[in-house]
Each structure stands twice: as structure tokens, then as C-alpha cells.
Amino acid sequence: MDGRDWSKFLLPYQQAVEELKIKLKSLRTELKARDEYAPIEFVTGRVKRISSILEKAKRLSVPIDQIETGIEDIAGIRIMCQFVEDIHRVADMIRIRKDLRLVYEKDYITNFKDSGYRSYHIIVEYPVQTSLGSMPVLAEIQIRTLAMNFWATIEHSLNYKYREQLPEHVRERLRKASEAAFALDREMSSIRQEIVDAQQDFEEKSGIVRKVLNDIQGLYFFRRVREAAQFQLRFNELWEQEDMWALAELSQEIQAALARAGKSNSSQ
Ligand SMILES: Nc1nc2c(ncn2[C@@H]2O[C@H](COP(=O)(O)OP(=O)(O)OP(=O)(O)O)[C@@H](O)[C@H]2O)c(=O)[nH]1
Ligand SMILES: Nc1ncnc2c1ncn2[C@@H]1O[C@H](COP(=O)(O)OP(=O)(O)OP(=O)(O)O)[C@@H](O)[C@H]1O
Numbered sequence: 001m002d003g004r005d006w007s008k009f010l011l012p013y014q015q016a017v018e019e020l021k022i023k024l025k026s027l028r029t030e031l032k033a034r035d036e037y038a039p040i041e042f043v044t045g046r047v048k049r050i051s052s053i054l055e056k057a058k059r060l061s062v063p064i065d066q067i068e069t070g071i072e073d074i075a076g077i078r079i080m081c082q083f084v085e086d087i088h089r090v091a092d093m094i095r096i097r098k099d100l101r102l103v104y105e106k107d108y109i110t111n112f113k114d115s116g117y118r119s120y121h122i123i124v125e126y127p128v129q130t131s132l133g134s135m136p137v138l139a140e141i142q143i144r145t146l147a148m149n150f151w152a153t154i155e156h157s158l159n160y161k162y163r164e165q166l167p168e169h170v171r172e173r174l175r176k177a178s179e180a181a182f183a184l185d186r187e188m189s190s191i192r193q194e195i196v197d198a199q200q201d202f203e204e205k206s207g208i209v210r211k212v213l214n215d216i217q218g219l220y221f222f223r224r225v226r227e228a229a230q231f232q233l234r235f236n237e238l239w240e241q242e243d244m245w246a247l248a249e250l251s252q253e254i255q256a257a258l259a260r261a262g263k264s265n266s267s268q
Contacts, residue, residue: 004064006050012128013075016137017045020077020100020126027093037196039086039093041146045077072103072123073140080149083192084109084185087120087143094122094141101125103138115171116178117152119144147181147188208247209239215254222261231257 024043031038048056053067053074062070081087087109095102106121120143127134144152155174159166166174188195212235219228231254238246 010047010050010074012130012135012137013047013139015128015130016075016126016139017047017077019128020075020139020141021045023099024077024079037200039081039083039089041080041082043077043079045075048074048076069138072138075126075137075139076142077139078142078144078149081143081145082195083189084145085189085192087145090143091120091122094124099126100139101136112178112182115155116175117155118148118178118182119152145185147184151178151181205244208244208251212247212251212254215251215258218258219254219261222258222265224257224261227257227261 021043024040028038028040028043048071053071054064056062056071057064057067060070067074079090081090091105094100101124103123103125105123108117108119108121112118122141122143124139124141125136126139127136129135151174154177158170158174162170212231216228216231216235219225219231231250234250235247238250
């Protein structure tokens with residue numbers, strides 16, 4: 001081992017992973033808040049363990065003093081999407097960011113691996129602001145669908161179990177399973193618009209319901225018990241009839257009642 005302080009070595013990578021996770025999760029939150037389509041389902045990240053870094057350095061013949069440039073996935077981010085099309089949208093979003101520099105991309109979707117592995121990888125350089133100044137670190141961003149992630153997670157744990165010595169029949173079944181997962185992705189893509197519309201519809205409906213129930217709680221807070229109970233009864237009826245138009249109208253009525261209650265409460 002060289003004279004590195006390994007306890008401090010990972011600090012900038014930990015910071016990079018935390019910051020990138022927050023930024024990419026915020027992208028999703030922000031798009032949702034704007035009622036726009038969010039191509040990101042969820043984001044995870046990890047920092048590679050020192051033992052795993054050293055093993056990989058040995059395997060790839062990277063000298064210890066060149067680990068920072070020779071191993072690109074010490075900081076790792078993974079973005080899960082619903083549809084294959086979303087992967088390309090997310091990649092576009094990453095390409096135009098000003099807070100990182102694109103180093104190179106690996107398209108394991110078009111050129112899937114022999115194992116059956118599929119994902120889109122982007123290697124970026126991300127400047128971490130440390131107490132010693134700005135420090136650029138490499139990070140690997142893997143973008144994949146939920147089905148690709150399902151496959152890769154199972155395959156990774158099988159490889160772990162068999163210590164990279166997967167029996168050929170298991171390997172072959174995994175390749176077949178990868179094809180099946182990709183067929184599922186293709187099938188989902190073909191009905192993407194219906195799924196997206198249904199999800200948007202569901203979110204609008206649950207937004208109205210949340211608002212109605214919150215506002216009824218607000219009326220109770222202002223001691224408008226009878227009014228609140230009447231609204232609750234009308235809500236129950238309309239909910240049973242699944243009459244979303246009438247529910248939207250009821251929501252406006254409750255909002256007005258809540259505003260009146262708030263006003264008279266503050267003038268008392
Ligand atoms: N589950 C699974 N993950 C893979 C496979 N191939 C690549 N990956 C993931 O993608 C990362 C980068 O792989 P590569 O693009 O091949 O990069 P590499 O650093 O040259 O190779 P590795 O030694 O596999 O890390 C790996 O560290 C894994 O997280 C695979 O066959 N199965
Ligand atoms: N970019 C990434 N983002 C999030 N998690 C990751 C990323 N890359 C790997 N992981 C996960 O981190 C865990 C530890 O894996 P490890 O650090 O050994 O990396 P690996 O990519 O699987 O292996 P290696 O790069 O050494 O071939 C695994 O569960 C793996 O799925």
C-alpha cells in the first residue's frame with residue numbers, strides 16, 4: 001500500500017454522490033411540481049468500498065497513484081426510469097447541465113453485454129467544493145429502466161453467490177431472462193402514452209382528493225363542525241360515484257368556506 005490516507009480518500013466521492021443524488025432527485029420533484037412529465041422514477045447512489053477499489057485497480061492494472069483517473073466508478077449514481085425513451089431524455093438532461101463535465105458515454109442498450117446487461121452509462125467529471133478548494137472527481141451515472149434494474153440486481157447477486165463463476169446453464173438462463181425483460185420494456189413502450197395519461201389522471205384525482213380532505217380538516221380546525229360534516233357527506237357520495245367534475249366543484253366550495261371561516265376567525 002502507498003502512503004495515502006484512505007480514511008480521507010473517499011470524502012470528496014461521498015460528497016459528490018450526496019450532491020448528485022440531491023440534484024437529480026430535485027429534478028424529479030421540480031418537474032412534478034410543474035405538472036410536467038418526470039422521466040426519473042428514483043435515484044440511488046453509492047461510494048465504492050476501499051477493498052473493492054483496490055481489487056478493481058489490481059484487476060485493471062491501474063497503479064495505486066492513478067486510481068482517481070483510472071477507476072471511474074468510485075462515485076456511482078443510478079437513475080431508474082419507467083420507459084426506455086425516458087433514458088434518452090435523462091441523458092439529454094445530464095448532457096446540458098453546467099455543474100458537471102461529460103467525459104464519455106457507454107450505450108449498453110444498443111450494444112448490450114454478453115451477460116445480457118443493459119443500461120446507459122455516462123461518465124462525468126463533477127467538481128466538489130472542499131475546504132481546500134475545488135476538486136474534480138469522476139462519477140459514473142447509470143441510467144436504466146425498472147426492468148433492466150431488476151435483471152441487473154438479480155444477476156449481480158447471483159454473481160456474488162457464485163463468486164463470478166456462474167455455471168453455463170445459469171448464464172444462459174440469465175441471457176434469456178434479459179431478453180424477456182427487454183421485451184417487457186418494448187411492450188411497455190408501445191403503450192407508453194396510455195400509461196402516462198392514466199398516471200397523470202390518477203395524480204390529478206389524488207391531488208383533488210387530498211385538497212378536499214385537508215380543507216375539511218381546516219373547517220374542523222375553525223370549529224365549523226356542521227359545515228365540515230356536510231361537506232364530508234357530499235364528498236363521500238361523489239367519491240362513490242367517481243364524479244371527478246363534481247368533486248372539483250366541491251373542492252372550490254370548500255375552499256371558499258374555509259376562506260370565510262379563516263376571515264371571521266381572525267376578526268374575532
Ligand atoms: N449486474 C451487472 N452489472 C454490470 C454488468 N456489466 C457492467 N455492469 C455494471 O456497470 C459497471 C461498469 O461496467 P463497465 O462499463 O463494463 O466498466 P468497467 O469499469 O470497465 O468494468 P467493470 O469491471 O465491470 O466495472 C459495473 O461496475 C457494474 O455496476 C453485468 O454484466 N451485470
Ligand atoms: N453507479 C452506481 N450507482 C449506484 N449503485 C451502484 C453503481 N455501481 C454499482 N453499484 C452497486 O454498488 C454495490 C457494490 O458494487 P461494487 O462497488 O462492487 O461495484 P460493481 O460495479 O458491482 O463492481 P466492479 O465495478 O468492481 O466491477 C452493488 O450493489 C452495485 O449494484
